[in-house]
Amino acid sequence: IVMTQTPLSLSVTPGQPASISCKSSQSLKDTKGKTFLYWYLQKPGQSPQLLIYEVFNRFSGVPDRFRGSGSGADFTLQISRVEAEDVGVYYCAQSIQLPPTFGGGTRVEIK
Amino acid sequence: VQLVESGGGVVQPGRSLRLSCVGSGFIFGNYGMHWVRQAPGKGPEWVAIIWFDGSKVYYGDSVKGRFTISRDNSKNTVDLQMNSLRVEDSAVYYCVTTSSTFDLWGRGVPVIVSS
Numbered sequence: 001i002v003m004t005q006t007p008l009s010l011s012v013t014p015g016q017p018a019s020i021s022c023k024s025s026q027s028l029k030d031t032k033g034k035t036f037l038y039w040y041l042q043k044p045g046q047s048p049q050l051l052i053y054e055v056f057n058r059f060s061g062v063p064d065r066f067r068g069s070g071s072g073a074d075f076t077l078q079i080s081r082v083e084a085e086d087v088g089v090y091y092c093a094q095s096i097q098l099p100p101t102f103g104g105g106t107r108v109e110i111k
Numbered sequence: 112v113q114l115v116e117s118g119g120g121v122v123q124p125g126r127s128l129r130l131s132c133v134g135s136g137f138i139f140g141n142y143g144m145h146w147v148r149q150a151p152g153k154g155p156e157w158v159a160i161i162w163f164d165g166s167k168v169y170y171g172d173s174v175k176g177r178f179t180i181s182r183d184n185s186k187n188t189v190d191l192q193m194n195s196l197r198v199e200d201s202a203v204y205y206c207v208t209t210s211s212t213f214d215l216w217g218r219g220v221p222v223i224v225s226s
Contacts (some may be wrong), residue, residue, distance in 0.1 A: 002202055024131045040155075048155060050214035059214060091154055100145075100157045 001025050001094050005103035013111045020106045022092035024073040031095075036096035039068055039077050042105075043088040052077065052088075055068040084110055112136035112215065116152035119220030122196055131189040132206030140184035141215065142163070146161045146191045148192055149219070158204070161189060174200075196224045 002025040012018045020040035021094040022037070029035045050059045052068035055075060065080040079086055085109055118198040130146070146158040159170045159180040168180050174193075182189040189206060201221040 047216035047219060049216070050209060053211045057211065059211075060133045089154075094157075098160075098169050102156070105154045 001028075001097055001101050002058055003094060003101050003103035005090075005092055007106060008104070009107040009109070011078075011109050011111050012092050015081050018079040018082050018086075020077045020090055020092075020108075022070075022075045022077070022103050023095055024075075027072045028094050029072060035071065036073060036094055037068075037070070037075050038093045038095065039066075040091045040093060040102075041086075041088050042091065043085075046088075048091065079108075082108070082110070091110060114208070114215055114217035116204065116206050116217045116220040119222045121223045123226055124149070124196060124198055124224055126196055127194045128196060128222060130193065130204055130206075130220060132189045133189075134187045134189075134206075134208075134215075137213070139187040142210070144180075144189040144206040145209070146180060146189075146202075146204045147207050147216075148222075149197075149205070150202040153193060154201075155205075156202070158186070159191065164215070167189065185194040187218060193222070196222075198224050200224050 004023045006021045016079050028037050035054050035055045040048040041050040041051050056068040067078045069076050089105040089107050091105050114134050116132045122128050143163050145160045148156050149155045161168045161180045177195045179192040201224045205219045206217040208215050
C-alpha cells in the first residue's frame with residue numbers, strides 16, 4: 001500500500017494551525033470497521049514517536065492540539081496551534097496489510 | 112523502559128552483519144518486535160516483524176531471503192541477521208515495538224554498506 005503525504009514541508013507561525021494530508025492507495029478499513037492509520041513525529045535527532053493511532057486516537061501523553069481525522073483512504077492530521085516543540089517530520093503509516101508502509105513525510109518548521 | 116540496539120558498522124557489499132536489540136523495563140515477551148530502517152533523508156521503511164512468542168515472522172520484499180529476524184525472550188533480545196548486504200541496505204536500523212497502548216523505539220544503529 002502506497003502512502004502519499006502532502007505537503008512536503010510547512011513553515012508555520014507559532015500559535016497558527018497546520019494541516020497535513022495523507023492518502024493511501026487503498027482503503028485502510030478492515031471488515032470489522034477498524035481503520036489502521038497512524039501518525040508519527042520524528043523530532044530532529046530523535047527516533048519516530050507515535051502521535052495518533054487508528055485515525056483519531058491520541059497516544060498517551062500527546063497534547064490535545066493534535067487531531068487526526070479521515071476515513072477509508074483519505075486522512076488528515078491537524079495541529080490547532082503549532083508550538084516550537086512540534087518541529088520535525090510527520091509520517092503517516094498503515095498496518096492493515098503487511099508490509100506496513102510509511103508516507104514520505106512532511107517537514108514542519110517554525111517561521 | 113528502553114530498547115538498545117548494537118552491532119552496526121561499515122561492511123562491504125555481499126558480506127554479513129548481525130544486529131541485536133535488548134529490551135528492559137517492560138515485559139519483553141508480551142510484545143511483537145519489528146526492525147525498521149531509515150536511509151538518510153528518507154522516510155522509515157519496515158524491515159521485519161517477529162511475533163511475541165516467535166511463532167511467526169514476516170519480511171519486507173527488499174530483504175526477503177537475505178535477512179532473518181529471531182528473538183530470545185529469556186534474554187529480552189531480538190536479532191537481525193543480515194546476509195548478502197547491498198549498498199541500498201545502508202540506513203539507520205531501529206528496533207521497535209508499537210501498538211495502540213505501547214510505542215517504543217530504540218535510538219537506532221547505523222549500517223553502512225560500502226566497498
